[in-house]
Amino acid sequence: MKYIEVYQAIKADIVAGTYPAWSQLDGEHALSSQFGVSRPTLRKAIEKLKQESFVHSRQGSGIFVNPPEFYQDNNLTSISERINKDTDLKNIVLEFSQTQANELLAQKFRLEEGAPLYHFKRMRIINGEPSILEETWMPVALFPTFTEAHCEQSVLHFVEHSAGHNISHDAKTISGKALNEKEAFLLRAEPGHISLCIQHHVYLLHSVLAQYTVETLVSNELTTVSIR
Numbered sequence: 001m002k003y004i005e006v007y008q009a010i011k012a013d014i015v016a017g018t019y020p021a022w023s024q025l026d027g028e029h030a031l032s033s034q035f036g037v038s039r040p041t042l043r044k045a046i047e048k049l050k051q052e053s054f055v056h057s058r059q060g061s062g063i064f065v066n067p068p069e070f071y072q073d074n075n076l077t078s079i080s081e082r083i084n085k086d087t088d089l090k091n092i093v094l095e096f097s098q099t100q101a102n103e104l105l106a107q108k109f110r111l112e113e114g115a116p117l118y119h120f121k122r123m124r125i126i127n128g129e130p131s132i133l134e135e136t137w138m139p140v141a142l143f144p145t146f147t148e149a150h151c152e153q154s155v156l157h158f159v160e161h162s163a164g165h166n167i168s169h170d171a172k173t174i175s176g177k178a179l180n181e182k183e184a185f186l187l188r189a190e191p192g193h194i195s196l197c198i199q200h201h202v203y204l205l206h207s208v209l210a211q212y213t214v215e216t217l218v219s220n221e222l223t224t225v226s227i228r
Helices: 002-016 028-035 039-051 103-109 148-152 155-162 181-187
Strands: 055-058 062-065 089-100 116-126 129-139 167-178 194-204 208-217
Touching: 002 028, 002 039, 028 039, 039 055, 089 148, 103 129, 103 208, 116 148, 129 181, 148 155, 155 167, 155 194, 155 208
Parallel strands: none
Antiparallel strands: 055 062, 089 116, 116 129, 129 208, 167 194, 194 208
């Protein structure tokens, strides 16, 4: 189909760096002329690029290219991402407070140093087994009604339904780590056990970072699905 050819051509240009991260794609008229297709066909190609996290739209501004972290390894799934409605899940809040953004966090959230952030730690118990430790930061300005009680439920559900935002991407950095004594005690594992450490950068539409989470899993397995 023609829109697949257009999608593949634009995708190849993005991966090759012809369209750098955060750059703007040419307008609909120019792209339609370039590929010799109608605007509806072009829009189908752009929609597929959006679904696969290669681009995002800004109302009234156009279509912009996402950085590689948005579309690379976006099919990797850990145990925390395979939680479903049949899972017995409990969240235990270990710490909850407001803090000020240091230099690193200010850069991540594109805020001024000292801007207020929620900071909380929680343990997730899955089917009766301590499975995940999470440490999370979120901007107070984006979520003024957020409370400790929300940490006992799905935070992403709060973001999308209670706060009314739309989540666009979860960019993950995955590494291995040895559990320290406190982590091992909480996760019922041996100190030094090699576990997965996943850094999540959860973005809203328009590339606004809503949540930065460091997740430590007792599991050290990942599942990946490649679609051709």
